[in-house]
Amino acid sequence: MxxxxxxxxxxxxxxxxxxxxxxxxxxxxxxxxxxxxxxxxxxxxxxxxxxxAPARKRGATKAAGRRKAGSGKRGRPKGSGKRGKQCADLVKKNPGITIPEIAKKIGIKQNYLYRVMPALQKEGLVTKKGKGWYPTAKA
Known part of the structure; x- marks a missing residue:
């Protein structure tokens, strides 16, 4: 046997x-x-x-030793861009700064910052109090 x-x-x-x-x-x-x-x-x-494309059965996973290269998302990771760094620096220098003020100082439109600032907040670099943004200890 x-x-x-x-x-x-x-x-x-x-x-x-x-x-x-x-x-x-x-x-x-x-x-x-x-x-x-x-x-x-x-x-x-x-x-x-x-x-x-064939549908994968619920709970089915890839074989144990196989891994996909990368995370599957295109582009650079969130928060790794130039604007995020600029915003974090401005918040450090000007605690309580608002999005319209940041947009004016950097020279970009406000609507873009409504994506950038929450991403920085998730990373723990800034916090929001009212309308103002403040640096965290991590920043």
Whole structure:
């Protein structure tokens, strides 16, 4: 019985080694498709591709040793941009500064700051009291 189990285990390990390059290629192609997003595609072909993709069963996960390169999100991480750093510096120098004042000093529109400032708040760099923004100890 032990010989049978050892033989089957060896067969499975051999097959896994054969399949590994194909799985890696599959993951690279999926990542490439995700990175391309809707670039160069018409709306209908993008929709049909999404509908044709097989649905993953609830609770199903990828095999244990496989990991996708990166987080799957495009672009740079939130809060890593130049504007976030500029805003954090302004808040340090001018505690209680409001979004309209920040926008005027930096020379950008206010609506952009309504995205940047809450992101800085989530990172713990600033806090909001009333309409004003204040630096935290982390900043």
């Amino acid at each position: 032990a010989d049978f189990v050892d033989k089957k285990r060896a067969e499975m390990e051999k097959r896994l080694k054969e399949l590994k390059p194909l799985v890696e290629e599959h993951d690279r192609l999926e990542a490439a498709i995700a990175a391309l997003g809707g670039v160069g595609c018409s709306r209908s072909s993008s929709t049909s591709r999404r509908q044709a």
